[in-house]
Amino acid sequence: MTVLVESSELHKSFGPIKAVDGISLSVRKGEVLGFLGPNGAGKSTTMKMITGFLEPDHGSSRICGLDVQDQPRLAKSKLGYLPEGAPLYAEMTPRTFLDFIAAVRGIDGKLRAARVGAAIEQTRLQSVLDQRIETLSKGFKRRVGLAQAVLHDPPVLIMDEPTDGLDPNQKHHVRNLIREMAEQKAIIVSTHILEEVEAVCTRAVIINKGRIVADGTAEDLMRRVPYHGAVAIRVSEKHEKAAIKMLSEQAFVDRVETLEKANRHVALRAIPRNGREIVTDIAALLRAKEVPVDDLFVERGKLDDVFRQITTTEGATDA
Amino acid sequence: MPEKLRATAIIAKREFAAYFASPLAAVFLTIFVALTGAFAFYVGNFFERGQADLAAFFAFHPWLYLLLVPAVAMRLWAEERKTGTVELLMTLPISPWEAVLGKFLAAWAFVGLALLLTFPMWITVNILGDPDNGVIVASYLGSFLMAGAFLAIGSFVSALTKNQVIAFILAATICFLFVMSGVDLVQNGVRAWAPGFVASAISSMSFLTHFQEISRGVVEVPTLVLFASLIVFALFANVIAIDQKKAS
Numbered sequence: 001m002t003v004l005v006e007s008s009e010l011h012k013s014f015g016p017i018k019a020v021d022g023i024s025l026s027v028r029k030g031e032v033l034g035f036l037g038p039n040g041a042g043k044s045t046t047m048k049m050i051t052g053f054l055e056p057d058h059g060s061s062r063i064c065g066l067d068v069q070d071q072p073r074l075a076k077s078k079l080g081y082l083p084e085g086a087p088l089y090a091e092m093t094p095r096t097f098l099d100f101i102a103a104v105r106g107i108d109g110k111l112r113a114a115r116v117g118a119a120i121e122q123t124r125l126q127s128v129l130d131q132r133i134e135t136l137s138k139g140f141k142r143r144v145g146l147a148q149a150v151l152h153d154p155p156v157l158i159m160d161e162p163t164d165g166l167d168p169n170q171k172h173h174v175r176n177l178i179r180e181m182a183e184q185k186a187i188i189v190s191t192h193i194l195e196e197v198e199a200v201c202t203r204a205v206i207i208n209k210g211r212i213v214a215d216g217t218a219e220d221l222m223r224r225v226p227y228h229g230a231v232a233i234r235v236s237e238k239h240e241k242a243a244i245k246m247l248s249e250q251a252f253v254d255r256v257e258t259l260e261k262a263n264r265h266v267a268l269r270a271i272p273r274n275g276r277e278i279v280t281d282i283a284a285l286l287r288a289k290e291v292p293v294d295d296l297f298v299e300r301g302k303l304d305d306v307f308r309q310i311t312t313t314e315g316a317t318d319a
Numbered sequence: 320m321p322e323k324l325r326a327t328a329i330i331a332k333r334e335f336a337a338y339f340a341s342p343l344a345a346v347f348l349t350i351f352v353a354l355t356g357a358f359a360f361y362v363g364n365f366f367e368r369g370q371a372d373l374a375a376f377f378a379f380h381p382w383l384y385l386l387l388v389p390a391v392a393m394r395l396w397a398e399e400r401k402t403g404t405v406e407l408l409m410t411l412p413i414s415p416w417e418a419v420l421g422k423f424l425a426a427w428a429f430v431g432l433a434l435l436l437t438f439p440m441w442i443t444v445n446i447l448g449d450p451d452n453g454v455i456v457a458s459y460l461g462s463f464l465m466a467g468a469f470l471a472i473g474s475f476v477s478a479l480t481k482n483q484v485i486a487f488i489l490a491a492t493i494c495f496l497f498v499m500s501g502v503d504l505v506q507n508g509v510r511a512w513a514p515g516f517v518a519s520a521i522s523s524m525s526f527l528t529h530f531q532e533i534s535r536g537v538v539e540v541p542t543l544v545l546f547a548s549l550i551v552f553a554l555f556a557n558v559i560a561i562d563q564k565k566a567s
Contacts, residue, residue, distance in 0.1 A: 051410050053565070077412040087403030089333070091340035103329045104411050132340075148407070 002029050004156050004186035009059035010049050012042075019045040020056075021210035027186040029155070032178060034201030034218075035190040038311050042210040043190045044084050047160050050188070051081045063156050077105065080154035082162055086145030090134035094125050094144045097133060101148045119147040122177060138165040146174065150181065157187045163196060175200045194303040208311045221306045223275060227299045230271045231279050232259070233286070234295035240266045243291055250285070252278050265294060326413045330421025331428070334395075338429050347391065351433040354383055356440065372450050376440050377458045377534035381498050381526050384469050389490035391430060392473025393483045395422045396561065401481040405565050415558045423474050423554055430466045434459065454536025461533030464546040465526060469494050471553035478560035494526075497549075501525030 005027040012020040020042040027033045037043045048054035050061045052068030052075060061068050066075035089097055098119060102112045120126060123143040128136055133144060142165060149157060162178070163171045178187060178200045189201065197204045198218045206214040206221070214221055222228050235243050240258075247256045247270045259267040272278040279298050286293055338344045355376060359365045363375030399405040408418055444450050473490035480486050499505045501522045509518045522528075529542045 048406070053406055053410050073412045073414065076410055079410065081407075081410045083403060083406040083410070085403055087407055089337070089404055090402070091337055092333075096336075100329065100333050101411070104326055104413060106325070106412075 003027070004029050004064055005050065005062070005158075005188065006065075007046075007050050007059065007061040010046060010056045010061065011058040012045055012049060012054065012056050018210050020049065022059075023207065023210070023212055024059075025050070025188075025205065025212075027156075027188060029186050030183055031203055032182050032187045032189060032201045034197040034204040035188055035207070036192065036194070036197065036204055036307065037190075037207040039192070041207050041311070043207060044160055045210075046207070047084075047158055047188065047190060051079060051158055052076060053081075053083075077152075078155050080149035080152065080157045082145045082149045082159040084160040085164075086142045088133050088141060088144055088148075090132070092133055093130050094120070094133060094136075094140075094147070095129045097144065098147055098151060101151055105152050107152060115151055115153070119151045122150060123147040124173070139167060139170045142166055143170075143174075146177070155185055157181065157185050159188070160190050161192075162189060163191070163193065171196075194307060197303060206307065206310055213310050214306070218303060222300055222303060224306050224309065225300075225302065227269070227271065229275055229277060230269050230299040231282050232267060232269045232295075232297055232299055233282070233293050234265050234267050235291060235293055237261070237264045237266055239291055240268075242289075243268060243286075246285065246289060246291070247282070250281070252276055252281060267295075269299070326417045327421040327424065330408075330413070330418055331425040334422050334425030335428055338391075338425075344429070347387065347429075348433050348436055351383070351387055352436050354387075355379065355437050358383065359440065370448075373440060373444055373455050373458060374534050376437070377462060377530075380462045380534075381465065381530050384466055385491055385494055385498060387433075388430060388466055388469040389473045389476075389487045389494065391426050392470050392490055393477055393486040395426060395474045396478035396557075397480055397483045397486045400478075400565065401483075405561075409561070409565055415561050419474070419554055419557045419561065423471060423550075423557075426470050426474065427463075427467050430470065431463055434463055434466070451536065457536045457538045458534050461530065461538050461542070464543070465530055465533070468497075468526070468546045468549040468553070471550040471557070472497075475553045475557040475560060478557050479564065497524060498526040501528045 003026050005025065007026070008024045010020050010023045011018075023042070023046050025033070035043055035047070045054065049056045049059075050063075050068070052061065052063075052072050055069060063075045064078045066078065068075040089100075092100070095116075098116045099112070102116055107115050120129065123146050125140070125143055125147055128140050133141060136144070142162065146159070146162060149159065163174050166174060175196065178189065181187065182200075182202075189196070191197065201218065204214070204216065204218055204221055205212055214224070233243070244256050244258070247253050247268070252273055254271045254273040257269045257271065259269055270278065270282060279296075283296065286296075338347075358379035359373075359376035363378055365375045368375060396405070399408060409415070441455060444455075445452070472493055473486070476490040476493065477483075477486040479489070496505060502525070506518060506522060509521055513521075524545060529545060532539060532542060
């Protein structure tokens with residue numbers, strides 16, 4: 001797979017504040033990179049440097065092999081960008097606005113009509129084409145911003161919080177749109193909605209205080225949760241002792257915790273040793289010993305927990 | 320460089336249309352025509368002078384421009400920076416020069432339109448007498464050129480701030496200094512610290528002096544050079560300002 005976005009050692013300070021402190025990234029065709037971080041972590045600043053809008057103090061960024069500072073015109077022609085907050089010319093209509101963007105990008109004649117039409121269709125703007133943008137709802141404005149970003153079918157698509165302010169249906173639609181395009185493009189999506197990472201991203205990078213603190217698939221990140229892969233079961237009180245004893249004796253179980261007691265039932269959690277997968281073994285064991293179980297599931301951990309853990313503890317050691 | 324002109328033209332077209340998307344265009348054009356007329360008739364004593372020329376009309380242009388041209392220029396970049404659209408614009412495959420030039424040309428065309436709409440003055444003076452129309456054409460061109468210099472300064476200042484009111488006041492102040500640079504008010508301030516040749520250099524840039532020549536129909540090379548080089552210089556500064564301040 002070809003690397004379409006490559007940034008190395010990006011640094012940017014605003015006065016005494018180090019906004020971005022050495023971020024290197026590369027995104028291949030077919031990848032959707034989720035760019036996560038708390039507010040003020042440097043997400044937007046990094047994206048502005050990747051797109052060439054902001055010149056880094058050190059480091060460089062390439063789009064399709066073209067340096068965004070040395071060959072800005074060519075590099076930007078390969079790039080679709082939705083800036084933070086989806087800024088638009090409020091006095092224009094979606095139709096005149098998209099036509100303007102297409103014209104600036106040098107898309108003329110029949111091709112322009114076709115590309116603008118396709119972008120309108122993809123983002124479902126048909127019903128508001130001739131209303132002034134300033135009169136549109138937040139959701140429609142965001143979609144106009146998306147439409148201008150995908151208008152020229154760019155190989156690289158960078159979106160700063162594309163679903164911010166959308167209702168659940170619109171979010172779902174935008175995520176589908178991203179998934180549809182993913183195969184042919186390299187996509188970077190910044191967000192602080194973690195479910196979005198699981199929904200659309202093939203990879204996630206978490207940054208904090210201007211540095212990358214985690215990089216991997218959503219699954220990789222969730223492995224960092226202490227309870228990742230733990231198996232929770234619910235048994236009746238009379239089987240509690242036997243179940244605990246049985247589970248604790250297994251080599252693959254690190255320890256067993258008692259979670260809660262209610263309605264004469266007990267919830268237990270078996271934590272795997274060395275993070276191995278234990279659910280099939282436990283299920284087989286319970287069946288063999290004929291312990292009646294009301295409920296059995298694998299705890300996957302929540303990305304929220306990883307995020308909080310990484311951006312608070314590792315941030316603290318940095319400081 | 321047809322490719323470069325293409326993007327400039329597209330940006331200019333959008334920007335020009337933007338003036339007409341709000342009441343700004345109607346308000347500005349009406350006030351401009353009304354004020355130029357009112358000054359010519361009531362302050363310039365157009366009739367009492369008993370001469371078939373437009374000197375009384377043109378004489379007030381520098382003063383009107385001081386108020387009206389910064390109002391046209393103030394939104395050019397300050398608004399883009401305030402709403403964040405500058406990020407959209409500058410990540411399109413265009414150079415800062417194309418964007419700066421496109422916006423400037425749109426604003427200049429808009430002021431040019433305002434100037435064209437004063438044509439009833441020209442008709443009036445032709446009905447009343449037998450004016451030297453060559454002088455009038457030269458005066459119109461000179462006035463248009465001076466408006467361009469005001470605009471370029473205004474556009475540059477607009478790139479320095481997100482606040483349109485600040486852009487307006489700063490541009491009006493700088494333009495005022497240019498207009499008055501030959502007058503004692505400014506000259507006394509300069510002579511107090513600068514050597515004589517600096518003071519005369521500043522004095523020689525006085526819009527007022529140059530424009531008085533223009534309104535008599537005398538368009539000299541130094542005048543053209545002054546206005547043209549001011550436009551180029553201010554737009555150059557504008558490009559640098561955009562590069563430096565676009566993201567702050």
